[in-house]
Amino acid sequence: xxxxxxxxxxxxxxxxxxxxxxxxxxxxxxxxxxxxxxxxxxxxxxxxxxxxxxxxxxxxxxxxxxxxxxxxxxxxxxxxxxxxxxxxxxxxxxxxxxxxxxxxxxxxxxxxxxxxxxxxxxxxxxxxxxxxxxxxxxxxxxxxxxxxxxxxxxxxxxxxxxxxxxxxxxxxxxxxxxxxxxxxxxxxxxxxxxxxxxxxxxxxxxxxxxxxxxxxxxxxxxxxxxxxxxxxxxxxxxxxxxxxxxxxxxxxxxxxxxxxxxxxxxxxxxxxxxxxxxxxxxxxxxxxxxxxxxxxxxxxxxxxxxxxxxxxxxxxxxxxxxxxxxxxxxxxxxxxxxxxxxxxxxxxxxxxxxxxxxxxxxxxxxxxxxxxxxxxxxxxxxxxxxxxxxxxxxxx
Numbered sequence: 334x335x336x337x338x339x340x341x342x343x344x345x346x347x348x349x350x351x352x353x354x355x356x357x358x359x360x361x362x363x364x365x366x367x368x369x370x371x372x373x374x375x376x377x378x379x380x381x382x383x384x385x386x387x388x389x390x391x392x393x394x395x396x397x398x399x400x401x402x403x404x405x406x407x408x409x410x411x412x413x414x415x416x417x418x419x420x421x422x423x424x425x426x427x428x429x430x431x432x433x434x435x436x437x438x439x440x441x442x443x444x445x446x447x448x449x450x451x452x453x454x455x456x457x458x459x460x461x462x463x464x465x466x467x468x469x470x471x472x473x474x475x476x477x478x479x480x481x482x483x484x485x486x487x488x489x490x491x492x493x494x495x496x497x498x499x500x501x502x503x504x505x506x507x508x509x510x511x512x513x514x515x516x517x518x519x520x521x522x523x524x525x526x527x528x529x530x531x532x533x534x535x536x537x538x539x540x541x542x543x544x545x546x547x548x549x550x551x552x553x554x555x556x557x558x559x560x561x562x563x564x565x566x567x568x569x570x571x572x573x574x575x576x577x578x579x580x581x582x583x584x585x586x587x588x589x590x591x592x593x594x595x596x597x598x599x600x601x602x603x604x605x606x607x608x609x610x611x612x613x614x615x616x617x618x619x620x621x622x623x624x625x626x627x628x629x630x631x632x633x634x635x636x637x638x639x640x641x642x643x644x645x646x647x648x649x650x651x652x653x654x655x656x657x658x659x660x661x662x663x664x665x666x667x668x669x670x671x672x673x674x675x676x677x678x679x680x681x682x683x684x685x686x687x688x689x690x691x692x693x694x695x696x697x698x699x700x701x702x703x704x705x706x707x708x709x710x711x712x713x714x715x716x717x718x719x720x721x722x723x724x725x726x727x728x729x
Contacts, residue, residue, distance in 0.1 A: 344715025401432025590637025617702030
């Protein structure tokens with residue numbers, strides 16, 4: 334029978350994971366139970382993905398605001414510090430900010446505008462044009478910003494993040510001042526000790542600050558890289574990838590991800606004789622057309638994955654072949670010609686015309702985004718994603 338279904342992405346329901354539980358065994362049991370119940374048959378090159386959140390939870394990888402504060406104070410001196418380019422998120426940054434503020438006497442909070450790094454807007458671009466403000470050169474105080482644009486309200490949540498963040502700093506006992514600039518060097522007019530909170534541009538920001546004469550420059554990835562007073566940690570990403578656990582604590586990005594995915598791959602191979610690919614995934618990478626937010630607030634989409642997920646897709650564009658190489662064919666003759674072309678395509682298509690428009694992104698970023706959309710971030714209860722047919726093509 335001719336196969337009619339291509340890629341299938343399934344969310345697998347799992348128990349609520351608690352600290353110290355053997356997540357690897359829970360994942361394997363869940364997959365095997367689903368397969369044994371007839372939901373699917375495990376095949377080579379299936380993809381099993383596990384959300385980073387429950388891996389970190391099973392590892393008890395948590396930190397309190399007091400532990401964050403201790404590391405911030407030790408690394409930045411505990412006096413006046415600049416905190417620049419944070420994203421606007423109650424889940425991602427608010428508790429981190431509580432710890433940061435608790436580790437300083439004064440915080441100069443510098444926000445990028447019109448939006449943060451991942452697309453949360455403080456002000457509409459049309460308003461910037463109307464007020465003749467250039468976000469690449471103009472530095473604004475909070476007073477000036479609010480005189481020009483009024484209070485800032487997030488598109489979906491309605492949050493006024495400017496005053497929310499300022500209030501957090503003050504609640505933790507530090508003096509707060511808010512400014513707006515997209516030039517990291519601006520902060521050096523206020524303090525020479527800086528914590529840069531951007532995610533994907535952090536390496537450049539650190540370099541620019543150091544070249545401009547900053548005394549101390551840390552990124553979020555430099556805080557809690559080792560345990561502080563018994564805290565969790567992430568030796569590679571620090572606070573990056575963390576999110577809210579309680580009102581006074583965060584869950585950090587998971588550690589030892591490679592050992593985790595390799596172990597699951599090996600155990601499922603022993604049980605089934607099949608070699609599946611396994612990955613840990615966090616935020617996907619896609620843009621909301623209304624809220625304008627890029628989803629990717631984690632430092633990477635996947636902090637750990639098996640070797641078969643290296644690289645980018647090597648696909649040809651079917652519609653290009655149909656409109657060009659085989660424009661004179663149709664029906665079964667066209668299908669046969671395209672199938673034969675796919676079977677003999679180059680192993681590395683590169684910039685070949687037949688590959689144009691096939692989304693040149695890494696496999697882990699593409700698959701991680703599919704996983705994030707499948708599992709969602711709410712109450713679906715499917716933190717494991719099982720994908721089949723992703724590596725198939727028109728000939729299979």
